[in-house]
Amino acid sequence: MKQLSDPLKLRNLTLKNRLVRSATWEGAADRQGHIDEHLLSIYKELAQGGTALIIGGFTSVSDSDVYIEGVMRLAHDDIIPEYRKLTDIVHQENCAIIAQLALGAYYRQGKQIEPNFMTAEDIQTAVQQFINAAVRAEKAGFDGVQIHAAHFFFLSRFISPKANRRTDQYGGSSENRLRILLEIMEGIRQAAPSLHITIKINSSDFTYGGLDNDESLYICQRLAGAGIDSIEVSGNGTSVAGIRPHRNEAYFLEFAAQLAQQVSTPIILVGGLRSRDTMEKILNTTKIELLSLSRPLLREPDFSNRLLSEKDAISPCISCNNCYSSYYHECIFRK
Numbered sequence: 001m002k003q004l005s006d007p008l009k010l011r012n013l014t015l016k017n018r019l020v021r022s023a024t025w026e027g028a029a030d031r032q033g034h035i036d037e038h039l040l041s042i043y044k045e046l047a048q049g050g051t052a053l054i055i056g057g058f059t060s061v062s063d064s065d066v067y068i069e070g071v072m073r074l075a076h077d078d079i080i081p082e083y084r085k086l087t088d089i090v091h092q093e094n095c096a097i098i099a100q101l102a103l104g105a106y107y108r109q110g111k112q113i114e115p116n117f118m119t120a121e122d123i124q125t126a127v128q129q130f131i132n133a134a135v136r137a138e139k140a141g142f143d144g145v146q147i148h149a150a151h152f153f154f155l156s157r158f159i160s161p162k163a164n165r166r167t168d169q170y171g172g173s174s175e176n177r178l179r180i181l182l183e184i185m186e187g188i189r190q191a192a193p194s195l196h197i198t199i200k201i202n203s204s205d206f207t208y209g210g211l212d213n214d215e216s217l218y219i220c221q222r223l224a225g226a227g228i229d230s231i232e233v234s235g236n237g238t239s240v241a242g243i244r245p246h247r248n249e250a251y252f253l254e255f256a257a258q259l260a261q262q263v264s265t266p267i268i269l270v271g272g273l274r275s276r277d278t279m280e281k282i283l284n285t286t287k288i289e290l291l292s293l294s295r296p297l298l299r300e301p302d303f304s305n306r307l308l309s310e311k312d313a314i315s316p317c318i319s320c321n322n323c324y325s326s327y328y329h330e331c332i333f334r335k
Helices: 037-048 077-091 120-139 154-158 179-191 213-226 253-262 276-285 295-299 303-309
Strands: 008-010 013-015 019-021 053-055 096-102 106-108 111-113 144-149 196-202 230-234 267-270 290-293
Touching (some): 013 096, 037 053, 037 077, 077 096, 077 120, 096 196, 106 120, 213 230, 213 253, 290 295
Parallel strands (some): 019 053, 053 096, 144 196, 196 230, 230 267
């Protein structure tokens, strides 16, 4: 019988338990991606809280990406020592850390360019930005990288039939739209071979004409076949309000369980997990390998320690989402 405390060995990554901190955008880095001591203290507290793996907050691969404010960045070499300090702090607590590599949008000469209007050169520039950022992540001591292809940021829009109406090799069919993901993944594998490579992807765009469950399953199967190391299942409707233990937890479970049945790649489930018994039931009734938390760890950074030690552990997070209106996106109920 599987337990949350079971260790797990993945490609290029060994974890002390099955608990992951899902990427959570703190919104507190400066325009160049520099991070302050308070942000470092947040990661230290999370690492001390019992989680086996931290996926860092939204980390842009481009200096010109101004789609959202306050994001971390791995877009230039000068910043590597700062992020080495971050990874050292986390590693001191016997916790692994992955950098979530993302683009809010692609910019050319200060103007946002949507997938339909990108040139072939633009696409290769974007691909190389992800590869270069992964190399910096490796130099900074990260254990892996997560390709952020969810939540309708750049890569999510690129693979969505709603946003990508291209007619060349990067548009039209599912195979063509996912080509950019394969090129990024394969480029990272060659340039930074020590890294665990995972991806975060929408189970559905939850919008008319967008990526649906069937197409997302196909894309995930292709990624698995191409050698992605793990897949975190999310969706375009994140941070659902009103989650209550044992009532409406794990809102992406059905898709994640189906995907885990079809591929041998480890699947990470995020979204509305609040109680130990629900989480261990998922581990024992599906082939899902890892469980990922965001808002519960804002409310209680050492919730993972309670999940590992208390059979009836339940998160006090009430899913009010007021954390998103606070600086550093911290829980307003924490004292």
